[in-house]
Amino acid sequence: MNNHFVIPGGFKKWSAGLMIVGALSLLVGIFVLHPGGSSHGDDVNSTRFWAVLLQNSIFWLLLVNTGMFFICITTLAMGGWQVAFRRVTEAISSLVPIMGLLTLIVILCIVLGHRIDIYPWLDKEHVASDKILSGKSGFLNPTFYTVASVLTIGLWAFIGRKMRQMSLETDEKGPMDYETGKAWVWKNVTWGSAFIVVFGLTVGSTTPWLWLMSIDPHWFSTMYSWYTFASTFVSGVSLIVLFVIYLKNRGELEYVTEEHLHDLGKFMFAFSIFWTYLWFSQYMLIWYSNQPEETIYFIQRIGTSEHAGPYKGIFFFNLIVNFVCPILILMKKSVKRNYTLMTFMAVLIIFGHWIDFYQMVMPGTVKGNPKMSWYEFGIPLGYIGLIMWGVGRYLSKHPMVPRNHPFLKESIIHHT
Amino acid sequence: MSVKKFVVGCFDDEKVLFPAIKNVRRAGYKIHDVYTPFPVHGLDHAIGIRETSLHTAGFIFGITGTATALGCMGWIFTSDWPLNIGGKPHFPLPAFIPITFETTVLFASVGMVMTFCYLCQMMPGVKKHHFHPRATDDLFVMVIECTEKTNETEVTSFLQTNGAIEVNVQEAEAGWWFGRYDKQQKLYRHEEVGY
Numbered sequence: 001m002n003n004h005f006v007i008p009g010g011f012k013k014w015s016a017g018l019m020i021v022g023a024l025s026l027l028v029g030i031f032v033l034h035p036g037g038s039s040h041g042d043d044v045n046s047t048r049f050w051a052v053l054l055q056n057s058i059f060w061l062l063l064v065n066t067g068m069f070f071i072c073i074t075t076l077a078m079g080g081w082q083v084a085f086r087r088v089t090e091a092i093s094s095l096v097p098i099m100g101l102l103t104l105i106v107i108l109c110i111v112l113g114h115r116i117d118i119y120p121w122l123d124k125e126h127v128a129s130d131k132i133l134s135g136k137s138g139f140l141n142p143t144f145y146t147v148a149s150v151l152t153i154g155l156w157a158f159i160g161r162k163m164r165q166m167s168l169e170t171d172e173k174g175p176m177d178y179e180t181g182k183a184w185v186w187k188n189v190t191w192g193s194a195f196i197v198v199f200g201l202t203v204g205s206t207t208p209w210l211w212l213m214s215i216d217p218h219w220f221s222t223m224y225s226w227y228t229f230a231s232t233f234v235s236g237v238s239l240i241v242l243f244v245i246y247l248k249n250r251g252e253l254e255y256v257t258e259e260h261l262h263d264l265g266k267f268m269f270a271f272s273i274f275w276t277y278l279w280f281s282q283y284m285l286i287w288y289s290n291q292p293e294e295t296i297y298f299i300q301r302i303g304t305s306e307h308a309g310p311y312k313g314i315f316f317f318n319l320i321v322n323f324v325c326p327i328l329i330l331m332k333k334s335v336k337r338n339y340t341l342m343t344f345m346a347v348l349i350i351f352g353h354w355i356d357f358y359q360m361v362m363p364g365t366v367k368g369n370p371k372m373s374w375y376e377f378g379i380p381l382g383y384i385g386l387i388m389w390g391v392g393r394y395l396s397k398h399p400m401v402p403r404n405h406p407f408l409k410e411s412i413i414h415h416t
Numbered sequence: 417m418s419v420k421k422f423v424v425g426c427f428d429d430e431k432v433l434f435p436a437i438k439n440v441r442r443a444g445y446k447i448h449d450v451y452t453p454f455p456v457h458g459l460d461h462a463i464g465i466r467e468t469s470l471h472t473a474g475f476i477f478g479i480t481g482t483a484t485a486l487g488c489m490g491w492i493f494t495s496d497w498p499l500n501i502g503g504k505p506h507f508p509l510p511a512f513i514p515i516t517f518e519t520t521v522l523f524a525s526v527g528m529v530m531t532f533c534y535l536c537q538m539m540p541g542v543k544k545h546h547f548h549p550r551a552t553d554d555l556f557v558m559v560i561e562c563t564e565k566t567n568e569t570e571v572t573s574f575l576q577t578n579g580a581i582e583v584n585v586q587e588a589e590a591g592w593w594f595g596r597y598d599k600q601q602k603l604y605r606h607e608e609v610g611y
Contacts, residue, residue, distance in 0.1 A: 284510045290502070331475075415457050 005252065005395035015388035022382010026053075029375050041117035044369045050110055050118055051365035052379055057103040058211050059357040060383040061153075062203060062228070063350075064099050064390075066236030067092035068160040069199055072192035078185075080410030081263060084255035086402055088243045090164050091394035092236070095387060097161070100153035107149055107211065111142050118365050121217045132218055140214050148210060152202045159195040166191065170404040181406035203229050215364035219297045223282040228360075230278055234271035234322075235353040237264060238346035243391060245339050245346075252400055255408075258337040259416045265336030268349060272326035275353075279319070300363040310370050314359050321352035354380060420590045421562040422448060423571040424547045425580035426555045430456060432579035433556045437462045439578050440560065445571060448561040448590070451551035470535065474528045481523025485516040537592040545588040555582075561590070 029035070029049050037046030067089045074082045082089070109115075116123040120133075121140040127133040133140070166188055170176070176184060208228040213220065221227075241264050247253045286294045303309030325348060335341045362370050402408065427433045433450070437459075440447060447463050493499065494506045504511065533539050551557040558580070560571055572583045 280510075280513060284513065287510050288502075288504075333471075 003252070003400060004398065005247070005392065005400055007392045007396050008250070011388065011392055015385045015392065018381045018385025019389065020385075021378055022380075022385060025375055025378025025382065029379075033375065039113070039115045039117055041367070044366055047115075047117040048366050048369075048371060048375070050106075050115055051361055052376055053106045054110060054118065054211075054365075055357050055361040056379045056383055057099070057106045059232070059354060060380070060387065061096070061099040061103045062232035063236050063239060064092050064095040064387065065156055065160075065199075065203070066233045067240065068096065068156070068163060068195060069203075069233065070236065070240065071163060072195045072199070075185075075188050075192040076196065080407030081260060081414040083402060083405045083407045083411035084260055084414070085240070085244050085253055086167065086405070087395065087398065087400050088247065088253075088391070089240055090167060091391040092239060092243070092387070093160050094164060094394045095390040096153075097157040098386070098390065099383075100157055104149060104153055108146060111145055119214055119217070121214060136217065140210075140217060145210055148206065152198075152207055155198045156195075156202070159191060159198060162191050163188070163195065167402055167405070168398055170402060171399055173404060175404050176406055185406060203232070212360055215361060216297060216300075218293060221282050221286070221294075221297070223278050227275070227278040227282060230271055230275040231353045231356050234268060234275055235350045237267045237271065238349040239387070240264060241268065241342055241346045242350075245343055247395075247400070249339070255401060255412045257414070259414050260411075261339075261342060262333070262336045262416050263414075265330060265342060265345075268345065269326055269330040269336070272322060272330070272349065276319075276323040276327075279323075300367075301359060309363075310368055311359055311363055314355060314370075318352060318356050318359060321348060322356060325352075418590055419587055421566075421568070421585065421587050422547065423560045423562060423566075423568055423575065424584050424586055425558045425560070425575035425578075426548055426550070426582040427558065427579060428555060428581055429579075430556065433558070434458075434462055436558065436575070436578040436580070440558070440574070443574065445566070445574075446561045446563075448559040451547065451557040451559070453552055453554060453556075456556075468535070470528060470531060473531045474524050477527030477531075478520045478524035480527075481520040482516055484523070485519035486512060489515065541594050542592045543595060544592045545586075545590075547586060547588070 029052075033045040033049040034043060035046060035049045037043040039046070041047060070082070070089050071086065071093065073079075110118050111122065114122055116126075119140075121127055121136070122142065127137055138144070166184070170184070203225070205225045208225040209220075212228060213224050241261070244253065244256060244261065244264070248256060283298065286298060299309065301309055301311045301315045303312055309315075326345065329335060329341065330345055335345075358376075425436075427436060433456075437447070437450070441464065450459060450463055452459065489512050490507055498506050501508075537544060547559050548555060548557045558575070560575075562568060562571070568585050572585070575583045
C-alpha cells in the first residue's frame with residue numbers, strides 16, 4: 001500500500017529517448033530554420049520555428065495544468081472517487097513549473113524578439129495606423145503580455161505546489177481523526193477554490209486571448225477561451241487515463257478498478273461533446289452572420305468554395321477525430337471499461353487536440369505554407385518525453401496512494 | 417394477468433439482506449423482486465437482474481429524432497417550399513444542427529421516459545400489488561415466487577433462518593392492472609397484508 005513507483009528500464013529509456021529526439025529537433029531547427037531570421041513573415045522557416053514552439057509549449061503546459069484543475073474541481077465537489085489515483089494527477093500537475101518555464105522562454109523570446117509574423121500587434125507603426133488594433137493596445141502590448149504571462153504561470157505553479165504539499169504532508173502524519181480530517185479537507189477546499197478562481201480568470205478567459213487569439217488580432221470570438229479550455233481538459237483527462245492504465249498494467253494502484261476507469265471515460269466522452277458544442281457554436285454564429293471580419297478566421301482555414309485552403313483537410317480531420325470518434329466509440333459502457341480501447345481513444349484524443357492547436361496557431365502565422373515534417377513531430381515528442389520523466393520522478397519519490405486521505409475508503413468502494 | 421403465490425420475507429438490515437439473497441439464489445428459489453425504502457448499491461447485481469436495454473432504446477429514439485428533424489427540414493426547404501433566407505444554401509446544414517439536436521433530445525428523453533414507465537410497469541392509473549406497506553418505510557422486503565412444487569413452510573423457515581424478522585405467504589396478482597385498489601378484491605386473498 002505504501003509503495004513507491006519503481007521506474008522500469010523501458011520507461012526510462014523511452015522518456016530519455018523522446019527528450020533527446022525533442023532536443024535534437026530543436027537543435028537542428030536552430031541551425032536549419034533560422035530562428036533569428038526575418039520577423040516580417042517573408043522567411044517561412046523562421047516563422048515556422050517559433051510557431052511550432054508556441055503551439056507545443058502552450059498545448060502541453062495547459063494539458064499538464066488541467067491535472068491540478070481536475071484535483072481542485074473534485075475537491076470542491078467533495079468527490080471521493082478520484083482519491084485512488086489522485087497521486088497520478090498530482091504527478092502530472094507537478095510538471096507545471098518546468099513546462100511553464102519553457103513556455104515563458106518561448107513566448108518572451110517571441111514578444112521581446114519582436115516577432116510580428118507571430119503577433120502582428122507587436123508592430124507599433126502598424127498598430128498606430130490601425131483603428132481596431134490601437135483600440136486593443138491597452139491589452140495587447142508587450143508589457144501587459146509579459147506581466148500577465150509571468151503572473152499566470154507563477155500563480156498556477158504556486159497554488160498547485162501548495163495543493164500537492166498538503167496531500168504529501170498527510171503521508172507522514174498518520175491516520176486523521178474526524179476533526180483533523182475536517183480541518184484538512186476545509187484547507188484543501190480553500191486553496192482549491194483559489195486555484196479555480198485563478199484558473200477561471202486565466203485559462204477560462206484571458207490567457208488564450210493573449211497567447212493564441214492575438215495571433216489574429218483583428219478577429220475575436222467570445223467562445224475562444226472555453227474552446228481552448230475544453231480542448232486541453234479533455235486531453236488532460238486522456239493523459240490521466242493513459243498513466244492510470246499503464247500503472248494498472250504494471251500491477252500498481254491496487255485500489256483503482258474498472259469503476260474509476262469508467263468514470264474517467266465518462267469525462268472523456270462528455271468533454272469531447274462539450275468541445276464540439278463550443279466548436280460548433282463558434283463556427284455557426286460566424287457562418288450565419290457572415291461578416292467579413294469574422295469569417296476571415298475560417299476562410300484562412302477552409303478556404304472558399306472556389307479555392308480550398310491548405311488547412312481544409314486538417315480542419316475536418318480535427319472534427320472527425322475529436323467528435324465523431326469519441327461519440328461513436330466511447331458511447332458504450334463496455335468500451336469505457338476496456339483497457340485497450342480506452343488507451344486507443346486517449347491517444348487519439350490527445351493527438352486530435354494537438355492537431356486542433358496546430359490549426360489554431362498555423363494559419364495565422366505560417367499562412368499558406370503549412371508543413372508537417374520532422375520539426376513539427378520532433379518537438380511534441382520531446383514534450384511527451386518530458387511529461388513521462390516528470391510523472392515517473394514524482395511517483396517514484398512519493399507513495400502512489402494517499403493512504404491517509406479521509407476519502408480513501410469512499411474511493412475503494414466506489415461503484416458507478 | 418395471473419394470480420400467483422408468494423413467500424414474503426422482511427429484513428431490517430442490509431447486512432443481513434445480502435447474504436440472504438445469496439443463499440436464496442443458491443438454494444434455487446426464484447426471487448420475484450426485492451423492495452427497498454431507498455436505492456441499495458449492488459442490489460440489482462445481487463438478485464441477478466440483467467443489464468437494462470433502456471440505453472439501446474434511447475439510442476434508437478435519438479436516431480429517429482435526428483432523422484425526423486433533418487428529413488423534415490430538408491424536404492421542406494429543398495423541395496416543398498424553397499425560400500432564399502439570407503443568401504444561404506437551400507440545405508444549410510449548420511443552421512439545421514441546433515434544431516436537429518433539440519429534436520434528438522426531445523425524442524430520446526420522451527421516448528425513454530415512456531419506455532422506462534413501461535419496463536417498470538408504472539403509469540398514471542396503473543396499480544400493482546404491494547407486498548408490505550413498510551417497504552417504503554424501514555423494511556427490505558424480499559418476495560419469492562412459488563411454483564406448484566414449492567413447499568411454502570420450507571421456504572418460510574429457510575427465510576427465518578436467514579434472518580428475516582417477518583415472513584408470510586400471499587396470493588396476489590403478479591403483474592399490473594388498471595383500476596382501483598378497493599374494487600379489485602379478487603386479485604389477492606390476504607387482505608390483512610398489503611393493500
